[in-house]
Amino acid sequence: MATTEGLAPITRTYLARYYDKYPLPPLPDATTDLAARLRALSADLAAVAPIAPDEELLEQEAAGIPAHKIDENLWKNREQIEEILFLINSSRRPVALQQKSTPEDAEIVCTLDDIEAKLKDMLKKLEQFQLQKADNVFNTVMTYMPQDFRGTLIRQQRERSERNKQAEVDALVSAGGSIHDRYALLWKQQMERRVQLAQLGSATGVYKTLVRYLVGVPQVLLDFIRQINDDNGEVFVNTPFFISAEDAGAMDARKSDEYKETIIPAGKTHEVILSVEALNSYIAWDFSLQQGALNMVLDIGFHVEHISPSGEKTLILPYRRYEADQGNFCTVSLGSYKLVWDNSYSSFFKKILRYKVDAVPPVVEPALPAMEL
Structure with missing residues (x-):
């Protein structure tokens, strides 16, 4: 078990100062131009081939206001990529493109195939990033958890919960749920995870049982779990998770035990x-x-x-x-x-x-x- 002596969980104020050291690079000037060109191209295509009823949802998503939370943005990006992949799949392309009737058609097919390959690669990277960050947070929590059966129970609870969530998604897909339906469920499950972890950190709801049992878990750890999973909590690539109590101007970390x-x-x-x-x-x-x-x-x-x-x-x-x-x-x-x-x-x-x-x-x-x- 790692020591939390003298540590306090991250705060938004401290995190804002901390990320001053990690400024995001500005978007290239060409990004705005490219976005404008894509909108113009979309309008031209819609004039030639009106949007079908099953494509209206994608149009609404593309024209909507981007999600302001990082994890919500990641799920939305994945959903939109899958919708695009579904639409440009070779089986859904016009017959002329499938047959490559003209050199121009062949060139378009080549471009679509290239876009499809890049989107699949991006989708895989997004999935891996989310899994990696989820494991990173969980393993950080477990590092500071007393290394006895309490940690085992937390792991078992997490594994059982994730199996149940996956079974719920599989059932939706088997019942004919759409890509949008699936991602609506995935986002709902993500929010459930955050609510449940916030409950663990603040000892509310059914997690009072677990917190009563987890005597000996440093309070700083519970505060960390609660703060990163509240309505505005976010975890970034370089998040320090814990900082010294002196830096945060916060409480000292105490721990107790029941051996x-x-x-x-x-x-x-x-x-x-x-x-x-x-x-x-x-x-x-x-x-x-x-x-x-x-x-x-x-x-x-x-x-x-x-x-x-x-x-x-x-x-x-x-x-x-x-x-x-x-x-x-x-x-x-x-x-x-x-x-x-x-x-x-x-x-x-x-x-x-x-x-x-x-x-x-x-x-x-x-x-x-x-x-x-």
């Missing part, structure tokens, strides 16, 4: 019973032993069993001896779960156990209100 420590005498066991009141809750643990005298390597037995409301016991995790371990599992039964550390096999040596355990209620993605797209 417990106990001595297990030779011939004895230590038990912790966790109550589960909702299916699909998680039972999680993280433990280690302090090194013994003369630098001896010590281990301890560990197993987990379920106790039903009627008192029936079922072994969940078989007995095994560990020097340290962390893990979790999703429950399928209500009742109590008993975690047992066993030093009964030892005749002489006590064990000093440092551990953290918890029963985490299921974290369900919130039902978000319908959003204008």
Whole structure:
């Protein structure tokens, strides 16, 4: 786990000053001229071949005001590129172009093929950029997350959420959804991600459960998650993520922990019973032993069993001896779960156990209100 001592999350004021060091190069003068030529060409084409009903949406998008958020711009760029690729696909071209009836037709086909190849390359680069930046932010968060089962649960929650989102997109495509429909859904999902992460950072909604469980996560990290995912939050290529509290004129970063420590005498066991009141809750643990005298390597037995409301016991995790371990599992039964550390096999040596355990209620993605797209 990286230390956040003395750090504070980025602020917009600081970020504005920070990006003074990374000025964007001005658009070339030829850009304005090229845009004007493209509009004139579009008008000429529309006069010769009026826009079809299924092309009107693309015309509206092209003539609309550009999105002001960077991530919204990226999604819009991808959508418009896919719409253009759909329109200039060889199967949709006029018969004369498909047959290359004249040298002029052949030249047009060559130009369209070149445009198609460049757009496909650009679309691939945009997709890779978005994935890379999403992973960059997530990995930054995980770098500062305590390296125990808490981070594992966050990863599992993210993977499950992304699988569900992809299944939703696949279902839309299978049902005949258009490119516009698909990107409307993708943007809605992107906003859901931001809302959910902002909830995690501010401990609201269903994520109160997770934040309660994540005691020990530096507050500076939660502030960072909240700030970059609020309505105006943005993450740029050179974003520093965290800066010194002195630079930001902000708070110092504090952290707490909930590890417990106990001595297990030779011939004895230590038990912790966790109550589960909702299916699909998680039972999680993280433990280690302090090194013994003369630098001896010590281990301890560990197993987990379920106790039903009627008192029936079922072994969940078989007995095994560990020097340290962390893990979790999703429950399928209500009742109590008993975690047992066993030093009964030892005749002489006590064990000093440092551990953290918890029963985490299921974290369900919130039902978000319908959003204008």
